[in-house]
Amino acid sequence: MAVSLWKKIFQTTKERILQQRRVSLYNVAHGYEEELIKKKLQQFAGGSINLSKEDNGIGILTLNNPQLMNAFTGTMMLELQEKVAELENWKDGKGLIICGAGNTFCSGSDLNAVKAISNCQDGMNMCMFMQNTLTRLMRLPLISVALIQGKAIGGGAELTTACDFRLMTPGSEIRFVHKHMGLVPGWGGAARLVRIVGSGAALRLLSGALKVDPERALRLGLSEETLLSSEESASLEEARAWLSQYTEGPASVIRAVKQVVTAGRELPLEDALRTEKDVFGTVWGGPANLQALVRRPKHK
Numbered sequence: 001m002a003v004s005l006w007k008k009i010f011q012t013t014k015e016r017i018l019q020q021r022r023v024s025l026y027n028v029a030h031g032y033e034e035e036l037i038k039k040k041l042q043q044f045a046g047g048s049i050n051l052s053k054e055d056n057g058i059g060i061l062t063l064n065n066p067q068l069m070n071a072f073t074g075t076m077m078l079e080l081q082e083k084v085a086e087l088e089n090w091k092d093g094k095g096l097i098i099c100g101a102g103n104t105f106c107s108g109s110d111l112n113a114v115k116a117i118s119n120c121q122d123g124m125n126m127c128m129f130m131q132n133t134l135t136r137l138m139r140l141p142l143i144s145v146a147l148i149q150g151k152a153i154g155g156g157a158e159l160t161t162a163c164d165f166r167l168m169t170p171g172s173e174i175r176f177v178h179k180h181m182g183l184v185p186g187w188g189g190a191a192r193l194v195r196i197v198g199s200g201a202a203l204r205l206l207s208g209a210l211k212v213d214p215e216r217a218l219r220l221g222l223s224e225e226t227l228l229s230s231e232e233s234a235s236l237e238e239a240r241a242w243l244s245q246y247t248e249g250p251a252s253v254i255r256a257v258k259q260v261v262t263a264g265r266e267l268p269l270e271d272a273l274r275t276e277k278d279v280f281g282t283v284w285g286g287p288a289n290l291q292a293l294v295r296r297p298k299h300k
């Protein structure tokens with residue numbers, strides 16, 4: 001009886017949480033025309049988004065367009081959406097590291113593509129497309145890290161704010177250059193930056209288009225740690241080691257932890273409490289909990 005009740009709660013909760021996640025930020029009611037912008041973005045090819053899902057539950061998502069400092073072409077934006085959907089369905093996933101090829105992070109939108117979609121309709125549709133995708137990325141039930149090597153510029157800086165944490169290598173830089181492009185962030189970077197560093201610091205970084213080096217990022221709370229190495233593979237190994245401190249344990253529990261924190265961060269208190277109760281119901285009396293009750297670990 002108890003087991004079947006637990007299973008019913010688990011299934012209902014899982015469906016509700018999944019449903020919440022699948023409701024996009026923008027839809028036709030907002031004038032968003034996804035098929036139109038996907039067709040347009042398809043015209044701007046180049047580069048790729050590579051995803052490696054490892055047995056330890058850590059995914060490595062690589063922005064791969066090093067000739068253009070990993071600038072996002074149209075097809076890379078489409079591939080990012082595909083990879084986020086794949087990660088939403090990766091039940092064993094616990095963590096995610098986002099990095100760029102060629103020892104640099106990302107220099108934002110491909111300016112060649114930006115020129116061709118500079119009209120209002122295409123620009124707004126691209127903005128909503130990327131906000132939908134980065135919001136889904138942010139809400140993945142995985143602990144995500146942006147590994148910033150080299151430059152994270154414009155939309156690249158915005159992408160870092162869609163991750164739970166940022167790690168920077170010596171000499172790397174985050175810079176919201178939008179002002180110099182006659183823009184403001186369009187991929188949700190401003191809204192997320194305010195929540196990370198506060199409105200005062202966000203206003204200074206955006207209005208000054210300030211270069212944020214690792215030391216300034218640490219002071220602002222924008223970066224968790226400055227890694228020791230600036231070498232590409234060594235810094236990735238450091239990032240894996242850093243993330244593994246937080247992803248050790250059953251995937252069901254790590255994913256539940258991210259879900260309750262996402263609820264606490266985004267929902268009004270009473271909704272967050274109800275979501276926490278629902279997520280609690282998916283782990284209480286579950287395999288990991290029952291095994292721990294047998295083991296009786298000492299938390300010294």
Ligand SMILES: CC[C@@H](C(=O)O)C(=O)SCCNC(=O)CCNC(=O)[C@H](O)C(C)(C)COP(=O)(O)OP(=O)(O)OC[C@H]1O[C@@H](n2cnc3c(N)ncnc32)[C@H](O)[C@@H]1OP(=O)(O)O
Nearest residue numbers: 067068069071107108109110111112151153154155185186
């Ligand atoms: C809504 C759009 C907005 C957003 O998404 O919010 C944006 O992101 S708009 C784009 C904002 N990004 C930029 O303006 C970055 C422009 N690039 C640079 O400032 C510099 O390239 C750099 C990133 C600081 C690196 O400088 P450096 O190390 O000196 O390399 P190069 O400048 O020589 O770059 C190598 C090569 O790559 C090309 N490149 C770099 N960034 C882009 C880009 N965003 N789009 C297209 N191409 C880019 C650069 O032109 C060089 O190519 P070649 O000239 O052919 O050698």
